[in-house]
Amino acid sequence: MSLRRLIFIFLFFSVQLFSQAELKTLILKDKDSDLPIEDVTVTVIKTKQNLLSNADGVVTFELLGNSNIQIKHSSYLPLNVRASTLKEKSNTIYLTSNVNELEDIVVTKKHPQKILASLIENSKKKLTVPGRLKVYCREFFKFNGKYSYYNDGLMNFQLLDKSNKTDAVILVEQNRSINLTNDYMKEDLLGYNLNDIMENYYNFKYLDPLLDAVAKKEYDFVIKVFSKNKDYYVISAVPNENASGLLDDFAIIYDPDKKLIIEVSSVVSPLVLSKMKEKTSNGAKNIYKSMFKTIYKIQNSNYYLLGSKEEIGFEKIEKNQKKEIEVRNYFLTKNFSTNYYKYNQDEVFKDKTLHNKKNVILTDFWNESGLTATDEEQQIVNTIEEIH
Structure with missing residues (x-):
């Protein structure tokens, strides 16, 4: 295969991958109080990228392909979200507290x-x-x-x-x-x-x-x-x-x-x-x-x-x-x-x-x-x- 052909294939797949990358925002909130949750760990499984929610409960990241999203916080039940369910650019996700009892x-x-x-x-x-x-x-x-x-x-x-x-x-x-x-x-x-x-x-x-x-x-x-x-x-x-x-x-x-x-x-x-x-x-x-x-x-x-x-x-x-x-x-x-x-x-x-x-x-x-x-x-x- 010629070098020109290889470069063409590389550029083609690079464009394809780039075109699949979407900027996504998650707003993480408490299911009962509707308040934002800070310091939620969000992991993009495919790339192993770590994110941490801010004081507004927000994380923003580039999503490449169809990767699962892992959401964890020590005071809430963990949650796994499929990328295909994130239809909007900004998506609100509610977490259930596991420390709301005595x-x-x-x-x-x-x-x-x-x-x-x-x-x-x-x-x-x-x-x-x-x-x-x-x-x-x-x-x-x-x-x-x-x-x-x-x-x-x-x-x-x-x-x-x-x-x-x-x-x-x-x-x-x-x-x-x-x-x-x-x-x-x-x-x-x-x-x-x-x-x-x-x-x-x-x-x-x-x-x-x-x-x-x-x-x-x-x-x-x-x-x-x-x-x-x-x-x-x-x-x-x-x-x-x-x-x-x-x-x-x-x-x-x-x-x-x-x-x-x-x-x-x-x-x-x-x-x-x-x-x-x-x-x-x-x-x-x-x-x-x-x-x-x-x-x-x-x-x-x-x-x-x-x-x-x-x-x-x-x-x-x-x-x-x-x-x-x-x-x-x-x-x-x-x-x-x-x-x-x-x-x-x-x-x-x-x-x-x-x-x-x-x-x-x-x-x-x-x-x-x-x-x-x-x-x-x-x-x-x-x-x-x-x-x-």
């Missing part, structure tokens, strides 16, 4: 703190390493109530097999960092520290406060299960009346059979914040908002970090003036692979953040990120596109 308290011989410690150790061992995570990261910054800075990037984290520490080689494919206003101070920018992010997530560093001996005195530990959701147990750890300091309310969702952590979330409650004495010294920080959530995924024989979300707001005292700073970060593993890819040392990203990296924009990578922007976030993205 929970049962699980009575155990071991203290929940010890159970948590064994869960962490087992989860650390079972996380698939070596592995490669194709990740989209997005960060919003507010200064004195106004959005001031934005960055996002498409990266690959090559996880290396280390006995005591999870190390990662970072390769940045594309990124953009945009100053939205001159009314901010660069030194106040906070964001993901990409150099130790995998060490934190793969060793569950955010749960360290619950493992300290003093935590037994400061926290009320309870293990709960719902009658319609016995696939998952929840360890709740809430500061009690004897606790002092800026302590989070924790919820750890885990698979009791596989003994793997599925989700970790924490938030500093308004009650705890109200007890904090305001600091007035130069350089002090008064936190008024703090939350964190991370999700792990079991996919066949693989177990890996799916995504995370962090948000913090604080008032910084500096030279007799107050600065109000807010940061909102998102992190999503679009695809996971156990393949090892070769790279050159000069391609390795070694900085802590994407703040100072020169913009590299080859495609509209944010439109294929798996994280659909909310209406508010889309306004910021539109501003970026107007600036550039």
Whole structure:
């Protein structure tokens, strides 16, 4: 067969495949309340692409061919949807809650703190390493109530097999960092520290406060299960009346059979914040908002970090003036692979953040990120596109 003929066949099938690709939007809602559901994991089975619903319950993706769509959330019954049933560009899907009944308290011989410690150790061992995570990261910054800075990037984290520490080689494919206003101070920018992010997530560093001996005195530990959701147990750890300091309310969702952590979330409650004495010294920080959530995924024989979300707001005292700073970060593993890819040392990203990296924009990578922007976030993205 001639080369010209081969090229023709390749182009023909490429056009055919491209013509079958459709942009689809799913709006995920609670069947009873009609409210949007955030952090629903949506997986396109054919391409193994991961998506995560935003605060509006929305995911948007390109659908190529007739693939099943897997929809999961720890608080709802799982659902599989055939692509052929998605007749419209925008489709509303209702999920049935499996935690709408009273929970049962699980009575155990071991203290929940010890159970948590064994869960962490087992989860650390079972996380698939070596592995490669194709990740989209997005960060919003507010200064004195106004959005001031934005960055996002498409990266690959090559996880290396280390006995005591999870190390990662970072390769940045594309990124953009945009100053939205001159009314901010660069030194106040906070964001993901990409150099130790995998060490934190793969060793569950955010749960360290619950493992300290003093935590037994400061926290009320309870293990709960719902009658319609016995696939998952929840360890709740809430500061009690004897606790002092800026302590989070924790919820750890885990698979009791596989003994793997599925989700970790924490938030500093308004009650705890109200007890904090305001600091007035130069350089002090008064936190008024703090939350964190991370999700792990079991996919066949693989177990890996799916995504995370962090948000913090604080008032910084500096030279007799107050600065109000807010940061909102998102992190999503679009695809996971156990393949090892070769790279050159000069391609390795070694900085802590994407703040100072020169913009590299080859495609509209944010439109294929798996994280659909909310209406508010889309306004910021539109501003970026107007600036550039």
